[in-house]
Amino acid sequence: MAARAGIVVTGTEVLTGRVADRNGPWLAEALRARGVDVGSVVVVGDRPEDLRAALGFLAGAGTDLVITTGGLGPTADDLTAALVGDFQGRPSALDPALEQRIAEAVARLSARRGWRMDPASTAAGVAKQAQVPAGATVLEPVGTAPGLVVPVADGRTGPPVLVLPGPPSELQGMWPAALAAEPVRRALAGATELRQSTLRLWGTPESELAAALRRVEDQLIGLEVTTCLRDGELEIVTRYGPDAEPAQQRLVQAVTADFGDTLFSDGPTVDELVAAALDERGWTVGIGESCTGGLLTARFTAPPGSSRRVLGGVAAYADDAKTQLLDVPAGMLAAAGAVSPEVAAALAEGARRRFGADVGVGVTGIAGPGGGTAEKPVGTVHLAAAGPDGAAARSLTLLGSREAVRQRTTTLALHLLRQLLLGGPAA
Amino acid sequence: MAARAGIVVTGTEVLTGRVADRNGPWLAEALRARGVDVGSVVVVGDRPEDLRAALGFLAGAGTDLVITTGGLGPTADDLTAALVGDFQGRPSALDPALEQRIAEAVARLSARRGWRMDPASTAAGVAKQAQVPAGATVLEPVGTAPGLVVPVADGRTGPPVLVLPGPPSELQGMWPAALAAEPVRRALAGATELRQSTLRLWGTPESELAAALRRVEDQLIGLEVTTCLRDGELEIVTRYGPDAEPAQQRLVQAVTADFGDTLFSDGPTVDELVAAALDERGWTVGIGESCTGGLLTARFTAPPGSSRRVLGGVAAYADDAKTQLLDVPAGMLAAAGAVSPEVAAALAEGARRRFGADVGVGVTGIAGPGGGTAEKPVGTVHLAAAGPDGAAARSLTLLGSREAVRQRTTTLALHLLRQLLLGGPAA
Structure with missing residues (x-):
């Protein structure tokens, strides 16, 4: 059984489409490459009750790890860290050493951007970002926001929650440290390799492909096949464990035999x-x-x-x-x-x-x-x-x-x- | 109390980021304009158990309407309609008149695109798309896939599920008919107007704005304020009922007073x-x-x-x-x-x-x-x-x-x- 993760993307700006989410897909792909299955990505706004409901949904369903993105900034609507702490039964407190490191990062960044910062409001923002749930692992900031790994409180059961920042460059920069953190390693220990393969056709209708796949479906056990038509390109993506490699080869043969004249790629765009x-x-x-x-x-x-x-x-x-x-x-x-x-x-x-x-x-x-x-x-x-x-x-x-x-x-x-x-x- | 809706976006290609979802944000915004609150958008792949879990999550939490997008095509991984029927306790059966209309739409489309279609596989796809849960309202296809409004089975409680196609142009083209369908109208009857206003600053750090908003927060009761920094622009979006219009005016005054030199727009990009x-x-x-x-x-x-x-x-x-x-x-x-x-x-x-x-x-x-x-x-x-x-x-x-x-x-x-x-x- 592969390890399973669930992802919560936070931010009213994402929910309403003013900003397109890039973190959910990036994380789903990074996890898949490690054999971790992502069942769903939940996008919520900046309301505590919606984030709490999403955590409850994802932590419930046989999930080994829940990941949140966003909501770690200095403003009042950035409430992820404290809320995850409460959800896991771990109240937050100021980490003075972390506060100092964030203050230095903010000073460097504002100098670089030429911002005039009001010292009092900057300090308030930094103090907010340095609140850490009891027993959580801190992931060092890539921008100014630290990440967190928050295990469930002693005596309760549930997956750990990995809390990551929203800016994609910060999230991606923090990812190696997140994978190396002990509670994350333990949660994903059951992961087995999951392979992915893509075939691309140009000019074949989706229904033709569906009919061809139906004819050979009993030879494709162990493959998860998704087809997607976009801008005239028909993409066939399969995911499978190492055991299903022969089935994958049969799929490639069947598609090549039936659609050799429209097959233009076995991977590259x-x-x-x-x-x-x-x-x-x-x-x-x-x-x-x-x-x-x-x-x-x-x-x-x-x-x-x-x-x-x-x-x-x-x-x-x-x-x-x-x-x-x-x-x-x-x-x-x-x-x-x-x-x-x-x-x-x-x-x-x-x-x-x-x-x-x-x-x-x-x-x-x-x-x-x-x-x-x-x-x-x-x-x-x-x-x-x-x-x-x-x-x-x-x-x-x-x-x-x-x-x-x-x-x-x-x-x-x-x-x-x-x-x-x-x-x-x-x- | 505003009406609440939940949205499920289906498709492994969306979950993994090969296609960026445009339907979730579009629906969230279209619903907001009608005073319907969207708490979360759940993105799931093409696996039945994940879609079923997402429906269970969204149908549970005081939701008045659940909307699904995608998974209505002719291929085997397009499983939304049948699965929603099962979820609502309404088994599906072929609607022969609908089958005929879809067959005509497919013939028109393939003629236009110059596709050579195999009659048997086309017919199988059409028959799949013409399966309708018992008691559901059919929304006429804009492309080839019909939409559905599926109420919960008699004797059970739960919100109706509105099933919409994945291609954005088809979904948007079907939206007026969806809003006019009786079960949808009833579900959203409690909606009251929700206004939205945007202010845009250029060159103000988010923490400065946060401090200014904290100073006046007791004057802003009734406003849901979100701030978002992107490419150097700081966006302040507020959502509020008509009662909170005076609070909104106070917010505009406060921002103008403190950040008049960086405020460049009260709406337009x-x-x-x-x-x-x-x-x-x-x-x-x-x-x-x-x-x-x-x-x-x-x-x-x-x-x-x-x-x-x-x-x-x-x-x-x-x-x-x-x-x-x-x-x-x-x-x-x-x-x-x-x-x-x-x-x-x-x-x-x-x-x-x-x-x-x-x-x-x-x-x-x-x-x-x-x-x-x-x-x-x-x-x-x-x-x-x-x-x-x-x-x-x-x-x-x-x-x-x-x-x-x-x-x-x-x-x-x-x-x-x-x-x-x-x-x-x-x-």
Whole structure:
């Protein structure tokens, strides 16, 4: 039986979506890699009764470890540490040595940021952050907030609660120390290796895959299979213990046999495949984009080290920008319109030449919600890619919101480039 | 007493972060606007026991309505509808008329996407999606999956469960019909108006604000106050019933009195303020960015109608791109380096001139994780903005990951532009 953990993410700003949670997924993945199963992530606001209810829910169900994130700041709505102490039956008290270390960290940080701090309010915040439940293990602050491991009070039963800060960089920086803490090690001692494998298809409907999996389901015992369709990519993720490795091999064979023409990856994302294909040839890329307005270039430049292969991109929203920065002929814009296969090809060629890149990518379309016509409805997109050995193009009409059209167009552009560089399923 | 709802978001892909959940926050906000309080959002994978536990948790705690999202597709891991039926004591059966309507929707969609569908597997998927718990209300599909309102079985007590599809556009499209369904209307009948107000500060540390709020806390009875620091912006969100309007006014007065020099908004985001300021003057903007690699232009072009004010942007990663597309002098690059205040100003001026825009914005820096030196460490950024009436600039060193530096730099650029156009707190 694998070890099980439950996660509570706190913060009204997360509950209401003003801030997207990155800690729940990060922790779930970090735990999975160690063979620890996460059944659920509970997001609660900054209300004590909701946090208490979530702790009660997660501590109940055969869980070996409960993890909280957030609510460790200096303000009154940051109530996690004290509340977890109460929940575990361990009242909190000031740790003077910790108070001193936090005060020093705050002083360093405010000096760096150039903040003028009021000494009294700073001291009040520091004293709040230095409250430690009796018998808890302190995890040294990465920013200014310490983490805690709070075991249940003597004589009671229940999992320990690991209390981590909300800023992802602080949480991730504290993670090795959290894993090394004795109560956490003991809680996760039962964990066994859990493997994960991903297959990616491009252009297969989810129902086709479902039917194929149903035909072989009695050969897949021991696999937890999840399928997910996103931006036209169909992802098959399996999780399994070492014993189920033969079943995993049978799954891969079955998918390859039935969907070899749309299977494009046994792991890497399309972004990673394209980057590797460019790097292998020592090629560079330049982007000319209209409807995606910078989003495609931002996706190309997201990975560390991308300056090795990305020379740049022009987001040419205005027609003048298309002609003057990317040499799209004004006559072509007048005759075919800015949203046309001709202009997509001209944007790719223009980006290739102006950046002096080996490969150019061009995208034009109507992201909406306005700007559509009967002939060119919202969601119309034209894509083109041009390289030393040839070119590729695709035109289609997408459904969905402005955000969805912009996002999906970047995925289509990456698949077009994948097809040009590596072959495989047509974009 | 306000009505209370609980939300379950299903999907292993959400739990593990391969897909970011947008439904939980959207529903929490849509419910809040109607005076319905959401205490927690539970994210579970595609395992029946985890979904059942989450339903048990949320249905227990004085909740008036439980909402599920996702798990309504045609594949075997889409198990929400049947499981909710069982949970409510209402076994499912095929609804032949619904089956027919779904089959038609699937046929339309596959024709549009050009998918070759295997008839048998399609029919199996459709039949699965047309299973309806006895006594449930069907909400017509927006995509191919119907929603459901499943009341608890006769003779038992518990809240109804509203079952909604996972794709955000389908969920949002189905929302009006869900609110109009009789069991949902009855469940939320007790809801009273809940107001929300946001104040935004730029450059005030969270602990200063906490101290100020503590001094007036006895005047703020009836307000639920949340503060959140993000990318240097400090957001103060209050939620309150109509009775607490005077307390809200006292909060606004107190914040204005103590932090008038950093208060930049009583609602709109910095993106909205900048867009409105440009539109009011009829001005256009062009962007020249290096370390943000397209992300700043993508942020400017995200809102509908942004082509009215955004002419375009150049993401000039390579030095040659800076000189050839944005006229940054090669001598300046050699003398001051690509990451320098001079080059930021030249990028802003170059973007302004090359796009023929009223305002130019320039950004250069080191996003990391590589590329830093002792003199110019990772996180060094230089920003500049130039308009018809003057220019503004800022240089600083940011902490955090590549993603954090890129993201925060776009926020800094927007505040620089806000300061140039509207005055207020210095960027």
